[in-house]
Amino acid sequence: xxxxxxxxxxxxxxxxxxxxxxxxxxxxxxxxxxxxxxxxxxxxxxxxxxxxxxxxxxxxxxxxxxxxxxxxxxxxxxxxxxxxxxxxxxxxxx
Numbered sequence: 001x002x003x004x005x006x007x008x009x010x011x012x013x014x015x016x017x018x019x020x021x022x023x024x025x026x027x028x029x030x031x032x033x034x035x036x037x038x039x040x041x042x043x044x045x046x047x048x049x050x051x052x053x054x055x056x057x058x059x060x061x062x063x064x065x066x067x068x069x070x071x072x073x074x075x076x077x078x079x080x081x082x083x084x085x086x087x088x089x090x091x092x093x094x
Contacts, residue, residue: 004041
């Protein structure tokens with residue numbers, strides 16, 4: 001059976017990175033978790049994958065507009081001032 005490490009133990013084996021960094025990697029899918037009861041454990045083979053990859057994830061693709069693939073097809077947010085910033089708006093007192 002393969003050894004399982006706690007998040008804290010795995011963080012130490014990865015050179016003393018923060019356990020919060022490790023939790024972020026779990027959320028991003030860079031590492032796979034194994035749940036034992038309510039505890040999050042990490043297999044040694046998962047650590048080996050991260051070490052092999054150098055702990056790097058691929059950079060998001062950026063187009064000439066500076067938008068990543070994640071934002072592709074989504075409308076840009078309006079930069080118009082908030083209605084209350086200029087004292088107007090539908091609920092303004094007259």
